């Protein structure tokens with residue numbers, strides 16, 4: 001099972017909730033003030049953290065695809 005994270009940056013306010021909940025996966029870009037995905041294809045060991053980060057996003061702009 002592979003995972004892929006994508007973010008709709010048009011809706012990202014840079015609130016950093018995802019980074020607080022999932023610091024190994026999300027960061028905030030100092031220049032744009034928006035999220036950066038550090039690990040676009042996380043392994044299973046990061047699943048819980050990724051899902052926590054996704055749930056924390058007030059704008060619901062983080063999408064996790066699994067295949």
Ligand code: SF4
Nearest residue numbers: 012013015016018057
């Ligand atoms: S929680 Fe959502 S809106 Fe906030 S920085 Fe992360 S992706 Fe952007």
